[in-house]
Amino acid sequence: MFIATASPPLPQPHGLGPQRGATPDGRRQPDVQVPAVVACLSPTALLAAREPTVGLTFWRRPARAGLRPAIASALALPPFSEVAQGSPDEAAQALMSRMPARMRPLRAELAMLGRLFSTLSGEAVVRFRLEHVADDACRQFHIDSVELRLLCTYAGLGTEWIGLDGRVRRMSVGDVAVFKGSKFPDSAPRIQHRSPPVEHLPRWRRSRLLICIDQPGVF
Numbered sequence: 001m002f003i004a005t006a007s008p009p010l011p012q013p014h015g016l017g018p019q020r021g022a023t024p025d026g027r028r029q030p031d032v033q034v035p036a037v038v039a040c041l042s043p044t045a046l047l048a049a050r051e052p053t054v055g056l057t058f059w060r061r062p063a064r065a066g067l068r069p070a071i072a073s074a075l076a077l078p079p080f081s082e083v084a085q086g087s088p089d090e091a092a093q094a095l096m097s098r099m100p101a102r103m104r105p106l107r108a109e110l111a112m113l114g115r116l117f118s119t120l121s122g123e124a125v126v127r128f129r130l131e132h133v134a135d136d137a138c139r140q141f142h143i144d145s146v147e148l149r150l151l152c153t154y155a156g157l158g159t160e161w162i163g164l165d166g167r168v169r170r171m172s173v174g175d176v177a178v179f180k181g182s183k184f185p186d187s188a189p190r191i192q193h194r195s196p197p198v199e200h201l202p203r204w205r206r207s208r209l210l211i212c213i214d215q216p217g218v219f
């Protein structure tokens, strides 16, 4: 179910389902213009990430209650940034092997998101960056110098982004977003985003835990 951009139907992913613009019996229909920002309550929203008009896709999902102990364990550590790359399962395993045992329930979650990203990027190898941040390290709105980037915030304030109407919005904890970066070869609108400023907040509200997934070799 669409919740932000209800008018056009969700497109089929590349290589799956009927050809865009065609009915099941093969008759041609006018092409449907997919909006720049697509949001959905299921991961199928992310399949629109490569569409030529789309700059941002969202899978809106509630915070993961089963991950609370693992998230709390991560937030009990000093701020960190841990990177791993490989197949989604290998990278998740490698990353979690360096973390406290109480964080291990995140392994399956990261592997699942990595597999989603691998499907979108068309590449078997993904790069994870799991971060606990508590400062304003990346507070300028920007477009990433990558093809696609997946972001999910597990705790703290979510990533902020600017809609095409100029309004600043904030992702909710648990949302999975795929932003199109400057290196993706199309002319879709790019959606600027930033880490929310936190240094003005009380110390207990500054910590954020987030995962960033993209393709190795691009920054």
Ligand SMILES: [Fe+2]
Pocket: 142, 143, 144, 193, 194
């Ligand atoms: Fe970014």
